[in-house]
Amino acid sequence: MKTLCAGFTIGVLAEAAGVGVETIRFYQRKGLLPEPERPRSSIRRYSDDDLARVRFIKSAQRLGFSLDEVGELLKLEDGAHCDEARSLAERKLGDVRVRLADLRNIEAVLSQLVTRCGSSHGAVTCPLIASLQGRP
Incomplete structure (x- = not known):
């Protein structure tokens, strides 16, 4: 380059x-x-x-x-504060793992709803729409 x-x-x-x-x-x-x-x-x-x-x-x-976290990292960019940078990265990793767990739960619920949508026929209310409206 x-x-x-x-x-x-x-x-x-x-x-x-x-x-x-x-x-x-x-x-x-x-x-x-x-x-x-x-x-x-x-x-x-x-x-x-x-x-x-x-x-x-x-x-x-x-x-x-986030940009706030980036600001914290920029204060450490000389490379002499590895423990502090590691701490920030560990917190971020924890956040990512929580989000991944949330996404897996969302995936499971959506998968069930898609399956239910595929199995409903006729004038039955769409299971996905009913679920989002809070109906059984």
Whole structure:
């Protein structure tokens, strides 16, 4: 992958990071990405470090970290706080396991309802719709 030279525009930063310009601005408003100084009568320029930071944010989000959690991780990004990072990851893993259990329960209920829908014929009320309406 081609490395960008220091001093590129917000549009180039966004494209290189695979996000939109508004995402960059949003990260700045949330305090996740510093806003570079604007030289007099010029536009702001971003660095390779800014690009790495946006990529870090997106990678953490893909693992399910919220932006608040990403902010916590960014405070640890020097790599010297592995125990703290591990603690954050353990909490996230616990959350993921809870969500997986919830999804398995949803899958089981939907599977039963789909089966019941397939076995009802004629003018019988649809079991799925009846269930969602709170009827037996």
